[in-house]
Amino acid sequence: MPTLLTSRLTTISHHIDEEQNLHPEATGEFTSILNDLTLALRIISRDVRRAGLNDVLGLTKDTNVHGEQVRKLDTYSNDVIKRAMLRSGHICIMASEEDDDIILTPSNSKAKYVLVFDPLDGSSNIDVNVTIGTIFGLYKRIDPYSDETATIDDVIQPGYKLQAAGYALYGSSTLLVYTTGHGVHAFTYDPTLGEFLLTKENIRLPHRGKSYSVNEGYYYKWSENMRQYVDFIKTPSSDKSRPYSLRYIGTAVADIHRTLLNGGIFLYPADNSHPNGKLRIVYEANALAMIIEQAGGRASDGEKRILDIKPDNIHQRIPLIAGSKEDVIECESFLKGEHPMQKII
Ligand code: P6P
Numbered sequence: 321m322p323t324l325l326t327s328r329l330t331t332i333s334h335h336i337d338e339e340q341n342l343h344p345e346a347t348g349e350f351t352s353i354l355n356d357l358t359l360a361l362r363i364i365s366r367d368v369r370r371a372g373l374n375d376v377l378g379l380t381k382d383t384n385v386h387g388e389q390v391r392k393l394d395t396y397s398n399d400v401i402k403r404a405m406l407r408s409g410h411i412c413i414m415a416s417e418e419d420d421d422i423i424l425t426p427s428n429s430k431a432k433y434v435l436v437f438d439p440l441d442g443s444s445n446i447d448v449n450v451t452i453g454t455i456f457g458l459y460k461r462i463d464p465y466s467d468e469t470a471t472i473d474d475v476i477q478p479g480y481k482l483q484a485a486g487y488a489l490y491g492s493s494t495l496l497v498y499t500t501g502h503g504v505h506a507f508t509y510d511p512t513l514g515e516f517l518l519t520k521e522n523i524r525l526p527h528r529g530k531s532y533s534v535n536e537g538y539y540y541k542w543s544e545n546m547r548q549y550v551d552f553i554k555t556p557s558s559d560k561s562r563p564y565s566l567r568y569i570g571t572a573v574a575d576i577h578r579t580l581l582n583g584g585i586f587l588y589p590a591d592n593s594h595p596n597g598k599l600r601i602v603y604e605a606n607a608l609a610m611i612i613e614q615a616g617g618r619a620s621d622g623e624k625r626i627l628d629i630k631p632d633n634i635h636q637r638i639p640l641i642a643g644s645k646e647d648v649i650e651c652e653s654f655l656k657g658e659h660p661m662q663k664i665i
């Protein structure tokens with residue numbers, strides 16, 4: 321009996337070319353940018369894995385805009401991405417967690433695309449060999465046909481304007497997960513080939529999960545409603561749907577990736593120390609929110625859809641509640657004090 325062969329062998333370059341066909345207005349620039357980005361991610365992956373050997377670890381004397389000591393891998397990864405993005409000439413302006421201000425490229429008045437990125441999310445986990453990652457988002461300029469120099473307004477666009485978004489994960493293997501608005505697809509890096517190979521296509525989030533991901537150490541810093549939500553999902557229920565399991569790595573992109581695959585909810589809410597949450601909307605929350613939504617999930621600041629929020633500045637923080645649609649909606653109802661269980665408590 322003949323077999324039907326269906327699992328095609330697809331590299332990220334093949335897939336980007338296919339995605340390009342879904343964006344008839346993009347004239348190959350899109351493909352060129354994403355291919356240059358994957359080169360940067362391959363370089364970062366190589367050096368993250370080598371970090372323990374060539375003394376790249378440890379703190380530098382520098383601190384970034386947030387007063388956090390910058391680890392050498394952060395600055396290195398930042399430089400790799402910026403330099404890779406100059407090659408195509410299709411990027412006019414960039415914003416990075418590691419740069420105080422916007423970054424203009426030599427084609428700042430000609431190119432149509434804008435890159436926002438966190439070169440190495442999870443820095444605090446670098447020295448303890450826990451998964452870290454790179455987060456990126458790609459916009460078109462507000463006026464792609466302008467011959468004026470790009471400005472910060474091209475960077476602080478709302479997330480629903482993103483043309484593409486995704487992340488790389490440097491864990492037990494190196495993964496690349498991305499979307500161009502047509503589903504979420506995952507690729508696993510084969511260092512012997514130097515290729516990202518398609519391993520999951522059209523990832524879909526379960527409507528409800530069984531785990532929550534939050535730093536419970538801040539429990540007494542949260543609002544009363546947030547505490548009631550977490551108490552609720554930890555309380556055993558007769559239908560055995562609760563308690564949820566707690567899973568928290570401390571690298572947002574890794575916690576989001578597990579939530580994307582298994583379902584459940586990721587929370588970095590506001591607290592007394594972080595009145596606007598800790599994550600940055602421009603180069604972290606927006607890209608993660610686009611991935612979660614494209615996989616059928618929901619991402620809000622506890623009230624408003626993340627992708628609808630217009631950032632005020634490139635380093636603006638935002639609370640992030642993201643994951644399975646039913647879990648996020650349930651959390652939002654607690655945060656508004658509207659959940660039926662809050663009438664009983
Ligand atoms: P906390 C990593 O430094 C990061 O920015 C996110 O990746 C992560 O989710 C968060 O901080 C962890 O913060 O306060 O739980 O240590």
